[in-house]
Amino acid sequence: MATLHRPAIHRFHDPVLPEPRRSSGPVGDRLVFAFWAGAGMEVPGTGRRYAGNRDDAVMTMTIREAGPDDIEAIISVGQRTWPATYGFAGPEYIATGLQTWWSTEAIRRSLENTTVLVAEQDGAVTGTGNIDLRGETPIIWKLYVVPEAQGTGVGSALISELLSYAGGRPVRLEFTAGNTPAAAFYAARGFVEIRREAGERPGWPETVWVERRFAE
Incomplete structure (x- = not known):
């Protein structure tokens, strides 16, 4: 697993997210978000919905570094x-991508060579x-x-934490x-096409x- 880095954090404001708290646990350093979830809102990855007639449920989202025990959840x-994402590109594109980038061996290489994060909501891994x-x-x-967790702030939390590892350097990605x-999503967070x-x-x-x- 990649070494946990803690450079100076350069965050951008994202109104979707509450103020996080940082804690430590058996997997290492983690970022924890807690926010209100309305009655009837689906619990991502579980098929359940919050009960009650008021916005009185608290959903907890944890962002942490992944380890070997997370490989199956990441593949999922x-x-x-x-x-769900690449239907426009065709079945061959999807099958090749899953075989190349989401196999057990591919995820093991990612854990060895990069910093891999997962997002957990109510015990289920909903993003990586x-x-x-x-x-x-x-x-x-x-x-x-995962599709059912999109729009709940998971992607925003993940990219915010990933950017914090860059130590103020420019960051690139592809889509x-x-x-x-x-x-x-990326344009709204300051990424420009190169x-x-x-x-x-x-x-x-x-x-x-x-x-x-990042701004100087």
């Missing part, structure tokens, strides 16, 4: 998000992301949230052209590279 995130700090410019290779929600690459196979969509620079 990929298996649930890729078909990783950042590669080995080069001059850190790269976020993955940022995925698939045609993924309109991803384009809007280049495009052709799809790896004929008929596959382009890859869009974007970069975020």
Whole structure:
């Protein structure tokens, strides 16, 4: 597992998220968010809904570094998000991506070479992301949230914590052209397009590279 880094944190304001508290646990340092959830709101990853007639339930979201015990849960995130996200790119694109980037061996390599984070809500892993700090410019290779947890602040919390590892350096990431929600999400957080690459196979969509620079 990648070494836990704690550089100076450079955060951007995101109104979706409450003020977090940092705590430690058996997996290491973690960021914990607690916020109110309305009655009838689904508990992500469980199929249950909050009971009651008032907004009186507290949903807890934890962002922490992943370990080997999280491999199956991380793979599950990929298996649930890729078909829902990349239908426009075709079944071959989805199958190849899952085989290449979401296999047990691929996740093990990520844990060895990058900092991998997971988001937990009520005990279920609902999102994951990783950042590669080995080069001059850190790269976020993955940022995925299961469909039922999208819009609950998981993606915002994950990218905020991933950016904190960069120590003020510019950060780059890539997404698939045609993924309109991803384009809007990253643009809203200060990422600007720097280049495009052709799809790896004929008929596959382009890859869009974007970069975020921190204010001096």
